[in-house]
Amino acid sequence: MAEQNFRTCSITGLKVHLPVERLIKANTLTALIFIAVGGAAALLAALTRWPAVHLLGPEWFYRILTAHGFDMLIVWIIFFEIAALYLGSAVLLGVRLAAPAVGWIAYILMLGGAVLVNIMVLAGKADVLFTSYPPLMAHPLFYLGVILFAVGALIGTILFFATLYMARKEKTYTHESFPLVTFGLFAAASISVTTLIHGAGIYIPTLLWSLGIIKNMDPSAYRLVWWGLGHSSQQLNVTAMISIWYLVGALSVGMKPINEKFCRTAFVLYILFINVASEHHLLVDPVFGSAHKIWNTGYIMHLAVLASMIHAIAVPAGIEVALRKKGYTKGLFEWFKMAPWGNPAFSATMFSIFIFGFLAGITGVTFGNAQINITAHNTWRITGHFHATVVGGTTLAFMGVTYYLLPLIFRRQVWAMPLAKIQPWIYGIGVAILSSSMMLAGAYGIPRRHWDIANFGGSPFAFAWDPTVYMWLGVFGIAALMAVLGGIIYVVVAFGTVFFGKKV
Amino acid sequence: MSNEDRKLVAPGTLVLAIIFLITFVAVYFLNLKYLSSIWEIR
Numbered sequence: 001m002a003e004q005n006f007r008t009c010s011i012t013g014l015k016v017h018l019p020v021e022r023l024i025k026a027n028t029l030t031a032l033i034f035i036a037v038g039g040a041a042a043l044l045a046a047l048t049r050w051p052a053v054h055l056l057g058p059e060w061f062y063r064i065l066t067a068h069g070f071d072m073l074i075v076w077i078i079f080f081e082i083a084a085l086y087l088g089s090a091v092l093l094g095v096r097l098a099a100p101a102v103g104w105i106a107y108i109l110m111l112g113g114a115v116l117v118n119i120m121v122l123a124g125k126a127d128v129l130f131t132s133y134p135p136l137m138a139h140p141l142f143y144l145g146v147i148l149f150a151v152g153a154l155i156g157t158i159l160f161f162a163t164l165y166m167a168r169k170e171k172t173y174t175h176e177s178f179p180l181v182t183f184g185l186f187a188a189a190s191i192s193v194t195t196l197i198h199g200a201g202i203y204i205p206t207l208l209w210s211l212g213i214i215k216n217m218d219p220s221a222y223r224l225v226w227w228g229l230g231h232s233s234q235q236l237n238v239t240a241m242i243s244i245w246y247l248v249g250a251l252s253v254g255m256k257p258i259n260e261k262f263c264r265t266a267f268v269l270y271i272l273f274i275n276v277a278s279e280h281h282l283l284v285d286p287v288f289g290s291a292h293k294i295w296n297t298g299y300i301m302h303l304a305v306l307a308s309m310i311h312a313i314a315v316p317a318g319i320e321v322a323l324r325k326k327g328y329t330k331g332l333f334e335w336f337k338m339a340p341w342g343n344p345a346f347s348a349t350m351f352s353i354f355i356f357g358f359l360a361g362i363t364g365v366t367f368g369n370a371q372i373n374i375t376a377h378n379t380w381r382i383t384g385h386f387h388a389t390v391v392g393g394t395t396l397a398f399m400g401v402t403y404y405l406l407p408l409i410f411r412r413q414v415w416a417m418p419l420a421k422i423q424p425w426i427y428g429i430g431v432a433i434l435s436s437s438m439m440l441a442g443a444y445g446i447p448r449r450h451w452d453i454a455n456f457g458g459s460p461f462a463f464a465w466d467p468t469v470y471m472w473l474g475v476f477g478i479a480a481l482m483a484v485l486g487g488i489i490y491v492v493v494a495f496g497t498v499f500f501g502k503k504v
Numbered sequence: 505m506s507n508e509d510r511k512l513v514a515p516g517t518l519v520l521a522i523i524f525l526i527t528f529v530a531v532y533f534l535n536l537k538y539l540s541s542i543w544e545i546r
Contacts, residue, residue, distance in 0.1 A: 258513060313521050317514035324513075332516045357524055362531050372535045375542060443538075 005096065009408060010504070015172075016409075019100035020090040024083045024409050026107055028402070031079035032494050034114065035395075038071030039487040043480070050477030051454045051470060058451045062129065065449065067121045069130030073390060074149065074233070075114045080398050081188065081240050082106070082156040087409070088185035088243065089163040095172040098162035102155060109152030116145030129449060131226065134206070134217040143207035147200070154196045157189045180260055181250075184243030187267035191236040194275060198228030220287040231278035234390065235304070239270050241356070241394040244401045245315045245349055251404055252346040253326075253339070255318040266310035269303055277301035280368035284377045290370070297368050305365055312357050344420045348400030351428030356393030359435055360385060378449075380442030388435040391483070396428055399490050406494065412501030420493045427486025433479035441472040 006015050041064045047055040048064075056064060090097045097103060119141075120126045126138035164186065167173045177183065202225040209217040246263075249255030257263050279296040282288055323335035340346045363385040367376045376382060406414050414420050444466055446453055453469075456462045512518060 312524065313517060316520060317517040320514040320517045332519055336516060358527060362524075362528050365528075366532055366535050369532075369535075372539060375539060 011408060014091055015094040017090050017096045020086050020097040021409055023097065023100060023103045023107065024086050027079050027083035028405060029498070030111060031076050031083065032491055034071050034079065035076040035487065036491045038068055038076055039484060041068035041071065043484045046477060046480035048451065049473070051473055053477065058457065061451045062127050063121060063124060066127060066129050067118060070117055070121070073130060077237055077394060078153050079110065082153065084240055084244065085156065085160040085185055085189060088182045089160050089167070092179055092182050093167040093173040095163060095167040095170060098159055098166050102159055106152045106155035106159065109148050109155065113145045113149030113152060116141055116148065120145060131230065134219050134222050137210055140207055140210040143203050143210055147203050147207065150196050150199045150203070153192065157192050160189050180257060180263055181243050181247045183264055184239060184246060184267050187271050188236045188239035188243065190271050191232055191239060191274060195229055195232040195236060198225055198232065202226050202229060220285060223282060223285060227278045227281040228275060231281055232275055235270060235274040237390060237394045239267065241352065241397045242311050244397045245353060248345050248349040248400050248404065249315060249319050252343055253319055253322040255322040257314055257318050258321060262310055263314050266307040269307035273300055273303040277304050280373065283370050283373040294370050297370060301368060308361055315353060342421055344424050345400040345403040348396050348424035348428070351424055352393050352396040352400065355388055355396065355428065355432050359432060360388035360393050363439060364389065378447055380438045380446045380448050382442070383448045384435045384438030384442055387431065387438060392428065392431040392435060396424065396431070399424065399427065402494055406497045406501065407504050410498055411504045412497045413504055414493065415496040415501040416493050419489050423486055423489040423493060426489065427483055430479050430482030430486055434476055434483050437472045437476040437479060441469050441476065444469045
């Protein structure tokens with residue numbers, strides 16, 4: 001009876017537990033719904049920040065921006081990551097998911113929490129932006145929604161750990177160590193535990209504050225604990241993204257890491273050092289001492305950066321070696337030219353690597369420098385940086401692996417393949433230009449999270465910007481349209497595949 | 505170990521990594537240069 005609950009994938013030969021296949025599908029499809037919602041919010045927000053259009057009024061701009069931040073940074077990404085955790089454990093190790101019913105409880109909590117947050121935001125009860133900093137106060141149901149989502153995600157993560165234990169106990173995977181992809185996802189899951197503990201540590205008191213049970217919420221204390229959730233959640237996105245790079249590299253070109261110990265050590269460095277690096281979000285807070293900030297962001301952070309440098313060379317090197325083995329050995333870059341750029345999973349992954357490396361990583365490290373941060377903080381340079389990381393890096397990598405999930409898990413051939421092939425190019429180029437233009441406008445001092453930089457809402461103290469700013473804002477607007485188009489194609493192709501794709 | 509074994513396995517990636525490091529240095533330099541023009545030492 002236990003064997004009847006499995007199927008063998010005709011493409012990879014992997015044993016797939018049917019209950020976990022249903023959970024991966026549910027989490028993936030829900031992720032797709034929320035990237036569509038967050039993407040619609042992105043379009044509205046971008047058309048407002050583009051002064052030539054200035055679409056929304058102030059109230060709806062901040063509302064939509066709150067929804068956009070939450071739905072993209074938390075909901076879309078974490079639903080997809082939960083699907084990845086189940087894939088990386090049960091499917092890659094050929095084991096049953098430890099407790100599928102618990103997986104459904106996790107899913108329902110996450111979905112309920114996400115819907116509740118969105119309802120509260122769109123009803124105008126939570127115009128607090130993604131960071132929800134006190135003294136801004138939202139309706140208690142907003143905070144409850146966040147807590148429910150976090151509890152669901154934590155349960156899903158624990159289920160991942162339990163499944164790894166099952167694989168060892170039932171000896172379904174007999175190698176000495178788990179595959180590198182599973183190890184990377186294990187690192188991501190480990191970071192998520194501390195992330196969610198920080199989340200509980202801050203959102204439970206904030207909920208009590210919104211109910212009037214706690215009288216005062218110290219803004220500095222809030223920010224200190226919140227960023228233990230806020231930055232760590234982004235680093236777990238990075239860790240998951242890099243695991244996906246290794247997975248897609250293996251599936252698309254047969255990539256094997258040159259030195260696996262090197263790569264595993266890098267994942268361990270992420271677990272150990274990323275939380276102290278979160279202090280770069282607090283560099284301009286007057287409450288914390290300079291010695292403390294500079295030690296964490298000027299020194300310890302670079303141990304986490306070292307991990308990124310290791311992966312930055314290991315992933316492309318592995319791809320190069322794999323392609324050279326296929327015979328592309330002429331000169332330095334024949335392998336690069338002859339790589340399967342027509343494979344949307346491969347092209348999305350390569351765009352993810354280059355955008356994350358050149359645009360996101362470099363700017364993240366430089367903006368995290370205490371002195372540079374004084375001028376970069378709260379400008380659009382920061383927003384440009386994190387659009388390069390999460391939108392150009394993580395989201396694009398997840399888009400890429402979707403093109404493998406569709407045939408392997410949904411068992412459908414990708415529908416509208418010509419559209420799928422150009423999707424990563426449209427999206428990747430759009431996001432690269434978008435984030436660059438944000439950073440260039442921000443270098444002139446353009447603030448983030450601001451509805452009206454042209455007139456400052458009719459303030460008598462309006463500021464006259466250098467005209468170059470308006471050029472970059474125009475470039476931003478056009479690039480945003482391109483990125484949104486890429487996002488629309490992705491969602492349409494994915495849902496089209498699920499409903500109309502030929503069965504594999 | 506033969507000369508064949510000593511060859512670089514990923515020379516293209518090495519060049520890309522060097523380009524990346526040069527970009528890193530350049531971006532750091534430009535940022536600190538820009539900062540120095542705002543924060544003059546008098």
